[in-house]
Amino acid sequence: MKVHITVNGVPADTDVEPRLLLVHYLRDTLGLTATNVGCDTSSCGACTVLVDGESVKSCTVLTVQADGTDITTLEGLSPSPDELHPMAAAFRQEHGLQCGFCTPGMVMAAVGLLEEHPRPTEREVREGLKGNLCRCTGYHNIVRAVLRASGQDPDAAPDLVAPGFSTGSGT
Amino acid sequence: MSIMGTRVVRTEDPAFLTRGGTYTADIALPGALHLTLVRSPVAHARIASVDVAEARSAPGVVDVVTGTDVDLEPVRMGPVGHAAMVRPFLATDRVRFVGEPVAAVLTEQAYEGPDAAELVIVDYYPLPAVVDLQAAARDEVLLFDEAGTNTVVGFGLEKPFDEHLFDGCDAVVTAEIVNQRLAAAPLETRAATAQWGDDGRLTLWCSTQNAQATRAEVAGWLGIETARLRVITPDVGGGFGAKIGADPEFALVGWLAQRTGRAVRWSESRSENMTGMLQGRAQRQTVTIGGTRDGRVLAYRLDILADAGAYPRLGAFLPYFTRSMAPAVYDIARVESRARVVATTTTSIGAYRGAGRPEATAAIERAMDMFATEIAADPAEVRKRNLIPPDAFPFRTKGRVTYDSGEYAKALDLVLDAAGYAGLRAEQAARRERGDAVQLGIGLATFVEITGGGAFAEDASVEVHPGGTVTVLTGTSPHGQGHATAWAMLASEHLGIPIEMITVRHGDTDLVPRGAGTMGSRSLQTGGVAVDQAAAELVELAKQRAADVLEAAVGDLELVGGAVRVRGTDASVALGRLAETERLRTEATFDSGAPTFPFGAHLAVVEVDVESGKAVVNKIVTVDDAGPVLNPLIAEGQRHGGIAQGIAQALFEEVVFDPDGNPLTASFADYGVPSAAELPSFTLLDMATPTHLNPLGVKGIGEAGTIGATPAVQNAVVDAVAHLGVRHIDMPATPLRVWEAIRAGSS
Numbered sequence: 026m027k028v029h030i031t032v033n034g035v036p037a038d039t040d041v042e043p044r045l046l047l048v049h050y051l052r053d054t055l056g057l058t059a060t061n062v063g064c065d066t067s068s069c070g071a072c073t074v075l076v077d078g079e080s081v082k083s084c085t086v087l088t089v090q091a092d093g094t095d096i097t098t099l100e101g102l103s104p105s106p107d108e109l110h111p112m113a114a115a116f117r118q119e120h121g122l123q124c125g126f127c128t129p130g131m132v133m134a135a136v137g138l139l140e141e142h143p144r145p146t147e148r149e150v151r152e153g154l155k156g157n158l159c160r161c162t163g164y165h166n167i168v169r170a171v172l173r174a175s176g177q178d179p180d181a182a183p184d185l186v187a188p189g190f191s192t193g194s195g196t
Numbered sequence: 197m198s199i200m201g202t203r204v205v206r207t208e209d210p211a212f213l214t215r216g217g218t219y220t221a222d223i224a225l226p227g228a229l230h231l232t233l234v235r236s237p238v239a240h241a242r243i244a245s246v247d248v249a250e251a252r253s254a255p256g257v258v259d260v261v262t263g264t265d266v267d268l269e270p271v272r273m274g275p276v277g278h279a280a281m282v283r284p285f286l287a288t289d290r291v292r293f294v295g296e297p298v299a300a301v302l303t304e305q306a307y308e309g310p311d312a313a314e315l316v317i318v319d320y321y322p323l324p325a326v327v328d329l330q331a332a333a334r335d336e337v338l339l340f341d342e343a344g345t346n347t348v349v350g351f352g353l354e355k356p357f358d359e360h361l362f363d364g365c366d367a368v369v370t371a372e373i374v375n376q377r378l379a380a381a382p383l384e385t386r387a388a389t390a391q392w393g394d395d396g397r398l399t400l401w402c403s404t405q406n407a408q409a410t411r412a413e414v415a416g417w418l419g420i421e422t423a424r425l426r427v428i429t430p431d432v433g434g435g436f437g438a439k440i441g442a443d444p445e446f447a448l449v450g451w452l453a454q455r456t457g458r459a460v461r462w463s464e465s466r467s468e469n470m471t472g473m474l475q476g477r478a479q480r481q482t483v484t485i486g487g488t489r490d491g492r493v494l495a496y497r498l499d500i501l502a503d504a505g506a507y508p509r510l511g512a513f514l515p516y517f518t519r520s521m522a523p524a525v526y527d528i529a530r531v532e533s534r535a536r537v538v539a540t541t542t543t544s545i546g547a548y549r550g551a552g553r554p555e556a557t558a559a560i561e562r563a564m565d566m567f568a569t570e571i572a573a574d575p576a577e578v579r580k581r582n583l584i585p586p587d588a589f590p591f592r593t594k595g596r597v598t599y600d601s602g603e604y605a606k607a608l609d610l611v612l613d614a615a616g617y618a619g620l621r622a623e624q625a626a627r628r629e630r631g632d633a634v635q636l637g638i639g640l641a642t643f644v645e646i647t648g649g650g651a652f653a654e655d656a657s658v659e660v661h662p663g664g665t666v667t668v669l670t671g672t673s674p675h676g677q678g679h680a681t682a683w684a685m686l687a688s689e690h691l692g693i694p695i696e697m698i699t700v701r702h703g704d705t706d707l708v709p710r711g712a713g714t715m716g717s718r719s720l721q722t723g724g725v726a727v728d729q730a731a732a733e734l735v736e737l738a739k740q741r742a743a744d745v746l747e748a749a750v751g752d753l754e755l756v757g758g759a760v761r762v763r764g765t766d767a768s769v770a771l772g773r774l775a776e777t778e779r780l781r782t783e784a785t786f787d788s789g790a791p792t793f794p795f796g797a798h799l800a801v802v803e804v805d806v807e808s809g810k811a812v813v814n815k816i817v818t819v820d821d822a823g824p825v826l827n828p829l830i831a832e833g834q835r836h837g838g839i840a841q842g843i844a845q846a847l848f849e850e851v852v853f854d855p856d857g858n859p860l861t862a863s864f865a866d867y868g869v870p871s872a873a874e875l876p877s878f879t880l881l882d883m884a885t886p887t888h889l890n891p892l893g894v895k896g897i898g899e900a901g902t903i904g905a906t907p908a909v910q911n912a913v914v915d916a917v918a919h920l921g922v923r924h925i926d927m928p929a930t931p932l933r934v935w936e937a938i939r940a941g942s943s
Contacts, residue, residue, distance in 0.1 A: 042307070053306070056224070059216025061433070063383045064466035068864035071383055099216055106210035113213040117205050120829045123837065124676030125212035126219065126383040126433030151872040158864070160383050160434050161676045162833060163840030163901075164872035 028092040032057065033101025041088045048072040048083035050091075051098060059099040059129040063158070070157030073130035073137075074098045080137025082130075082156070099129035102136065112136050112174045119179065121170035123161035131157045135171045144175050199685050199695070203829040207695055208680040217431035220387035220403045221463040228389065228459035229258055231449060232309030234299035234316045235468065236291035239327075239541040239857020240339075241320035243289055246299055251315040256308030259456055260316065261300040263288035268451060271417055273444065273544075276349040277508035280342035281539065285417070285448045291320070292339050292506035292541050294859055295471025297445065300452060302460065325541045325857035329480055329501045332538040339506060339539045348508045351516055352534035361495045361530050365486030369566045374926045375555045377478035377503065377851040379861070380548045381869050382675075384433020385469040386443060390450040391459035398453070399426045402446050405435040406673055406713020407703045410442040417447040425450075429703035432675035436841070437547030438474045439675065440510060440715050445472070470862040474511065475851055476548020478503035479518065479555050485563040491573050491581040498522045498559055500535035504545055511545025512537045517552030517646065520595040524560045525604045525644045525795060526582040531594035541857045547715065549841055550902040553645040558927075561641045561907035565914065566923065574621075575911070576612055579642050580605055599644060599793040600887045600895075607797040607819040608642050610881050615799045615817045628919050637802040637811075637916025641908040642795075647822070647896025648721045649791035651712035656726035658687050658734050659781035664758055664772030666691065666698040668730075671711015672723030673703045677898065678830040679719060683727045685826060690731035691771060693758040717896025720826060721792055725890045730784035737782055741774045792887045792895035794822040798839075798904035802912035806920065809935030811913045813843050813876050820900040821883040823893045831897050832880055838901015839878050844870050845902070846909035850928050868928070917941070 029038050032055060041050060051057045051074065062084060063071035072084040075097040103110040109117065112135050122128040131154065138145065138153040145153060150171045151164070159167060169179035211217070248260040263286035270282035287298045299316045303309045324337045331337075332346045339346055362368045388402040398420070404410045404427075411427040418425075432439065445462060453460040464472060480501045487493040498519070504512040515535035522533045564582075568575040583604040584591050591599045617638070624636040657669045668683050684698035701707055712718070739753045742760035746753070746767050754763050761768035774780050801815040816839060825831045848868035852860040861867040886893030906927070913929040914922060921941030925933055 044307070049306070052222075053224075058218070058222040061216070061219070061384070062221075063385070064864040066466070066863045066865040069383060069466075100214065103214050106214045109210065109213055116213060117209040120206065120833045122209060122212055123678070123833055124383070124434040125208075125217040125431060128212055129216050132213065147877070151875075155871045155873040158383065158869050158871060160381055160436070160841075160869065161837045163836035163838075163878065164875055165836040165840075165878050166833060168872060168877065 026089050028089055030091050031095045033097060043087065043089055045088045046084055047086040047088050047091050050088040051083060057098050057100050061126055061129060063126065068158065070134055071127050071130040073133045073157060075133055075137060078140060080134045099132060102132065115170040115174035119166045119170040119173055121162060121167040127157060127159040131159060131167060135174065138171065139175055144177060147172065199689050201825060204681055204685055204695065204827055205829065206678050206681040207684060217433065219384050219431050219433050220389055220401050223389050223401050223430060225389060225391055225459040228461045229302040229304065229456060230306045230309050231452060231460050231462040232301045232303065232313045233297040234301065234313045236287065236294055236296045236298055238291065238320050238322055239294050239325040240323040241291050242323060243287060243291060243298065244319040244321050247317040248299060251301060251312045254312035254315055256303040256305050257301065257312045258304060259302040261452065262286060263298065266451065268417060268447065274508040274510055275513045277512055278340065278343040278348065280340045281348065281508050283444060283507040285444050293543055294857060295468065295543060300448065302452060302456060325855065327540055327542060327853050327855055327857050329503055329538055329540065332540045333501065333536060339541060346539045348504045348512045348537045348539055350536050351519055353536060357497065357532060361497055361532060362486040365494050366489045367567065367570045368484065368486035369563065369570045370482065370484040371562065371566060371924055373481045373483055373559060373562055375477045375479040375481060375558055376927055378476045378548055378845055378849050379470055379851050379867055380436040380438030380473065380476060381867065382434030382436055382438065385464045385466060386445065386473055387463040388446045388449040389459065389461045390453040392453055397424050397426060398450050399428065400446060400450055401428045401430060403432050403439055404429050404442065405439045405675060405715050406441060407705050408671060408709065408711045409713060410446065411705045413442040414447045414450060418450055427705045429673055435675040436549045437476060437551050437715060440547055466864055467862045470867060471543055471859050474509055474546025475543050476511065476546065477555060478545050479515065481559045483559045483563040485567045487567060489571050491571060491578045493526060493528050493567065493582045495530040496523065496528050496560065496563065498533040502535055502537045503542065504537050504539050505542050506539060507544050508539060509544045509546045511547065514547065514552035518556040520597050521553050521556035521646060522560065523594045524557060525584060525642045527584045528582065528594065542853050549838060550899045551716065554903045554906055557641065557643045557903050558907045558910065561911060562924065565911050569918065569923065575640055576608065576617065579608060579640065583642065597646065600889055601885050602644060602793065602795045603885050604642055604795055607795060607821055607883055610819050610883060611797045611799040611817045614879065614881055615801065615815065620801060633807050634803050634805050635916045637804055637912040639800040639802065639908045639910065639912025639915055641904050641911065642797045643904045644793050644795040645899060645903045646791045647717035647794055648788060649716055651718065652722065652789055653785060653787035654712060654722035654726045655710050655783065655785045656723060656730045657781060657783040658727065658730040659779065660691065660734065660771040660775045662772050662776045664693060664697060664770060666693055668698060668700045668727055669708050670700060670702045670723045670727060671708050672719040673711065673713045675714065677714060677719060677834065682720065682827055682830060683724065686724055686727045687731045690735050691758060692755055693771065717898035721890050721894050721896055722786060722788060725892055726784050726786040728892060729786055730782045733782040733784055734780065738771055738774050738780060742769050745769050786890065788889050790889055792889055794820065794895040794897065794900055796820040796900060796904050798908035800905065800908040800912040802909060802916055804913060804916035804934060806917060806938055809931035809938065811847055811929055811934055813909055815876060815879065816905060816908065817879040817881065818904060819881045819883045820897060820904065821885050822895040822897040822900065823886045824884050826894065834897045835880055835901050836878055838899060839905040840870065840875055842902045842905025843875060843909050845906045845927055847928050848874065
């Protein structure tokens with residue numbers, strides 16, 4: 026099937042197999058390998074990209090479903106390695122990445138999160154990134170990076186309130 | 197100003213953040229075939245037949261291979277085990293776990309592989325599964341008939357336990373504890389790509405923690421000289437111990453590339469990974485602790501029954517470490533332990549972050565809390581009463597290892613103070629008094645671990661090139677630990693050349709033929725020290741050369757900002773200039789000769805909803821003392837990751853098999869890797885007690901988090917509901933388990 030998709034500002038008309046997942050179109054057809062595959066159940070979010078500005082797990086989308094869309098992957102986010110996008114710069118500053126495998130998806134999800142919540146609380150960051158797994162960082166520095174990218178001082182954030190319960194006494 | 201101990205952001209990050217890492221699956225060789233493995237859906241069976249006829253004629257199929265086609269000898273893949281416990285590269289007559297490869301399908305396109313694999317028809321004749329460890333130990337159903345037993349190895353089984361061990365104890369507590377099986381679950385699954393060159397050499401790109409050991413293993417399995425194999429590890433997307441060494445699939449990929457004369461790519465799916473990749477922990481422990489009513493522990497016993505999985509690998513050896521670390525941070529007069537390791541029809545066990553030590557720590561930290569409860573004492577006080585004092589080091593333990601240095605009580609006091617221990621206890625008492633639905637639990641763990649064990653030596657070379665750039669070669673091999681930055685810092689400290697001009701290379705056996713890789717929290721204290729020494733020697737070499745150029749005595753020279761200068765003058769020559777006529781390169785080997793013993797204390801604050809059983813970690817305060825810190829940003833990152841995995845073991849994760857050996861947690865939809873939403877931020881405290889075993893004074897930091905946090909959180913959950921009659925809850929302390937424990941305790 027013919028699709029017209031713009032990726033990182035570059036439009037292309039391509040003939041694709043109907044079952045081709047968007048993530049494989051990006052990785053194998055276009056050779057944009059920053060976007061990774063970490064699971065087969067849409068659980069890990071390593072494949073997250075922006076589709077028309079919204080963060081989407083590209084392993085859950087068929088390429089043909091993305092016809093006519095404008096997609097941004099990690100490769101299209103920063104102008105150059107010397108000039109990082111504010112989110113990418115914050116990840117570096119806060120050591121929000123270790124092995125780097127979840128990073129492209131995590132960064133794109135975080136960019137999408139700030140689109141919706143420009144000044145999130147720590148809890149909102151944690152809930153907002155729930156669909157993206159990282160095995161290295163324990164999320165501590167990822168959360169700090171997203172707070173920093175939103176213009177907030179991560180050190181000024183109030184003591185964490187764990188999800189689920191209040192820290193106060195009583196019920 | 198020294199760069200040592202400063203928060204240098206990573207030099208490797210701009211690439212990771214703009215083009216992404218280059219992982220094995222990203223390497224697209226032209227014309228490469230895609231490998232899809234047909235894996236056993238049954239845990240234990242005889243293979244009656246494998247019919248590949250239909251698969252062969254499927255679109256895009258180039259070759260379909262079964263076990264009888266493979267002319268590689270089945271091999272014993274672990275350091276211990278009966279000689280008959282060997283694994284074939286594709287199963288021939290028998291399968292021993294769900295996920296064991298049975299046939300290999302090679303296709304032109306990736307999507308064609310699973311289509312064709314579905315057409316392979318395997319006729320399995322089911323055999324009884326062996327999942328339960330006690331059943332395995334009874335040898336009623338054998339995995340390897342010729343071995344005559346399922347016991348892979350025993351440690352300390354030669355003599356019976358001392359029946360007088362607990363003589364003189366006023367209080368003795370015993371408990372059965374499960375240290376459950378976990379999946380390492382690196383975000384990058386296993387992958388390998390192989391290509392034979394016209395020169396008769398095989399190049400293997402693969403995701404591993406140690407290229408050099410992988411080369412030796414794969415060459416051995418393929419029956420070729422190591423010189424004919426080049427192993428390259430591109431970026432590696434996490435390992436956590438499960439990527440130590442080679443997996444049998446790596447050799448199979450190389451063999452298939454030879455058979456077809458084409459490059460072959462393999463990258464497994466997550467569900468394959470959750471059955472095929474080495475898993476960790478998997479011990480059943482019986483702990484017994486005894487002492488006086490005033491809190492002095494006199495005797496401790498640890499009896500381990502450990503799972504090796506189907507084909508014994510490194511995991512079968514790890515209870516050895518558990519025994520070594522059994523007495524932990526405590527000075528206990530009488531300690532004994534033993535371990536039996538058995539094969540089961542499940543995924544093989546290997547190393548997982550901590551690898552034998554978290555199991556030891558979890559056992560004694562639970563025991564310490566149960567003992568404290570038994571004598572109605574505060575768990576912090578009981579620990580203090582029994583800690584090895586700071587003036588006792590080096591301390592020879594009842595686990596027959598020598599702890600290098602430690603300040604255990606100081607670490608515990610730091611976390612107690614920072615967390616406001618007395619206030620927390622008061623809050624807990626108030627909630628109990630009120631009968632709140634959300635109860636507070638405070639959990640402690642004091643711990644010591646062994647790092648840099650096993651392989652004590654590592655090489656490094658440092659070379660300054662004309663123009664002043666620097667290359668560092670190291671046999672350690674990062675998968676997220678930031679070696680490129682950290683090793684550049686070490687070289688920069690000596691050379692005065694900025695880290696941006698220093699390239700650290702690793703993980704290519706043609707470039708770095710020797711090295712033991714990154715595992716066991718060993719890199720800085722072995723490979724890092726070697727870099728430090730090579731850089732120091734390079735400065736001396738440069739001074740000798742500069743003495744001629746500058747016509748000065750070596751003793752009058754100093755190194756400043758990447759140049760050798762005559763002290764007190766402007767006369768200087770840049771290191772890059774000194775490399776123009778002759779290579780300016782040094783090598784160093786460092787051999788510590790002994791492991792180091794980092795230690796610390798973790799305090800977890802947990803809230804438990806007694807109506808639902810749900811436990812939430814509110815706060816975790818930790819001291820992880822691994823000696824002086826080279827880069828706090830990186831070291832803290834290691835602690836964070838370990839703490840998260842520790843919390844995950846305590847509350848969320850468990851690999852589960854049903855009685856027939858079917859994995860019930862074979863995807864990320866079923867296995868509880870926590871997200872950011874389930875975890876708190878962490879409170880890290882600093883403490884740095886050096887070791888005398890290397891000139892930097894450093895110990896390992898990579899695994900501390902899993903060792904301290906796991907029992908701290910588990911203890912906190914039990915503590916939260918202890919007043920309801922609960923004495924112990926096995927990990928993971930899921931809402932159901934906690935709720936059941938409360939119900940049983942109250943009844």
